[in-house]
Amino acid sequence: MSDHMQIKPKILYYGTPVLLLSTLNEDGSTNISPLSSSWALGPYIILGLGIGGKAFENLNRNPECVINLPAQHLWEQVEKLAPLTGKHPVPEMKQRMGFRYCKAKFSEAGFTPQRSAVVRPERIWECPLQIEARVKAIRVPSYSGEIVIVETESICVHASKEILTSEGYIDPTKWKPLIYNFRHYFGLGLPMGKTFRAEV
Numbered sequence: 001m002s003d004h005m006q007i008k009p010k011i012l013y014y015g016t017p018v019l020l021l022s023t024l025n026e027d028g029s030t031n032i033s034p035l036s037s038s039w040a041l042g043p044y045i046i047l048g049l050g051i052g053g054k055a056f057e058n059l060n061r062n063p064e065c066v067i068n069l070p071a072q073h074l075w076e077q078v079e080k081l082a083p084l085t086g087k088h089p090v091p092e093m094k095q096r097m098g099f100r101y102c103k104a105k106f107s108e109a110g111f112t113p114q115r116s117a118v119v120r121p122e123r124i125w126e127c128p129l130q131i132e133a134r135v136k137a138i139r140v141p142s143y144s145g146e147i148v149i150v151e152t153e154s155i156c157v158h159a160s161k162e163i164l165t166s167e168g169y170i171d172p173t174k175w176k177p178l179i180y181n182f183r184h185y186f187g188l189g190l191p192m193g194k195t196f197r198a199e200v
């Protein structure tokens with residue numbers, strides 16, 4: 001590849017999995033927030049969160065969550081959550097972007113709540129991978145007043161039998177994550193190969 005140009009993109013969403021973050025509302029119900037800013041290293045999962053959303057408010061009050069990973073075929077249900085916020089009243093900036101308040105996000109998106117094993121926020125039954133996690137730290141970067149970095153530790157992982165091998169590993173040929181690629185939803189393409197430490 002050559003002939004690069006310097007560009008000024010408004011966003012840098014270069015293709016990461018969508019996750020649906022369950023957090024606990026003040027009345028004990030569960031809020032769901034679609035996110036794409038995350039990465040995992042060992043048992044730790046790091047999330048990038050806007051401070052204007054309900055997820056940030058909820059995690060400050062109750063530092064536990066479920067990281068639900070939707071498969072690619074669920075994109076339309078994910079998109080039903082996209083214009084919603086659990087914040088009431090809707091912050092002015094979110095109002096300007098066209099967000100509306102919704103508390104009943106499970107029913108709005110056609111998802112089924114499922115009790116978690118350890119944490120209080122509920123899991124999303126339709127998501128083949130669900131990771132219950134505890135918040136270890138919320139870092140407020142000095143360089144931005146709009147985002148925080150949430151460091152979580154996975155404490156219980158649930159996987160649908162449909163994506164498992166007979167040995168209980170996640171079978172990468174069966175697990176089809178939903179990818180957020182410059183504000184468009186994608187599935188994965190064909191397998192290219194594997195690393196020397198692959199389990200399957």
Ligand SMILES: Cc1cc2nc3c(=O)[nH]c(=O)nc-3n(C[C@H](O)[C@H](O)[C@H](O)COP(=O)(O)O)c2cc1C
Nearest residue numbers: 033034035036037049050053054055082084085086
């Ligand atoms: C696919 C997708 C990915 C998103 N990724 C993020 C993200 O990584 N971090 C974030 O703060 N907001 C992200 N958003 C925006 C939030 O979902 C949005 O702010 C929503 O209102 C959060 O809900 P809440 O206010 O009830 O927490 C994303 C939205 C969509 C549809």
